[in-house]
Amino acid sequence: MSSPGLRxxxxxxxxxxxxxxxxxxxxxxxxxxxTVEQIAEAAEISPSTFFRYFxxxxxxxxxxxxxxxxxxxxxxxxxxxxxxxxxxxxxVGSFAQIVPDEAEQVLQRARLAFSVPALxxxxxxSMLSAIDVLAAxxxxxxxxxxxxxxxxxxxxxxxxxxxxxxxTWVTARGDADxxxxxxxxxxxxxxGP
Numbered sequence: 001m002s003s004p005g006l007r008x009x010x011x012x013x014x015x016x017x018x019x020x021x022x023x024x025x026x027x028x029x030x031x032x033x034x035t036v037e038q039i040a041e042a043a044e045i046s047p048s049t050f051f052r053y054f055x056x057x058x059x060x061x062x063x064x065x066x067x068x069x070x071x072x073x074x075x076x077x078x079x080x081x082x083x084x085x086x087x088x089x090x091x092v093g094s095f096a097q098i099v100p101d102e103a104e105q106v107l108q109r110a111r112l113a114f115s116v117p118a119l120x121x122x123x124x125x126s127m128l129s130a131i132d133v134l135a136a137x138x139x140x141x142x143x144x145x146x147x148x149x150x151x152x153x154x155x156x157x158x159x160x161x162x163x164x165x166x167x168t169w170v171t172a173r174g175d176a177d178x179x180x181x182x183x184x185x186x187x188x189x190x191x192g193p
Contacts, residue, residue, distance in 0.1 A: 018043045022060040058122035069094040074137040084190040087158045107174045161185035
């Protein structure tokens with residue numbers, strides 16, 4: 001898989017800068033009290049530019065780069081790995097790429113997603129989309145169609161494990177090790193309780 005070009009990298013840098021400004025404002029004045037116009041002003045862009053990067057205010061919290069990282073990891077995983085080994089590599093590996101400054105931002109986004117009703121709904125939507133996104137390359141590895149029920153159910157269980165690990169991480173205020181939580185949650189998918 002080739003790396004993105006300069007134009008795409010600049011777009012991604014702008015996207016995540018807008019998100020950082022939004023999160024700073026949400027912390028300072030609350031999610032509901034913060035407007036798209038305020039986010040745009042803080043990011044020194046127009047509201048219409050905001051909407052080129054994020055369809056809704058909710059998306060500025062729920063979108064991240066990790067689905068793309070996980071898809072790439074699934075596609076490039078060694079062929080001898082089992083489905084659970086492949087998903088563990090993709091999920092734990094993508095979270096392992098989070099640098100300390102970014103970890104605080106991920107934690108903040110997760111707190112918002114679990115505490116703001118509109119964001120809970122949008123996060124659920126995002127998780128359902130993630131199942132399709134992650135199931136497609138896994139199904140391809142297995143020689144099955146992207147919408148294969150068993151692959152979708154398996155990936156859904158893995159996404160559920162991510163949610164459980166994230167909720168525990170948020171409850172622990174980031175003091176728990178997210179990588180250990182993810183690995184443990186995925187071991188339950190592999191081995192049962």
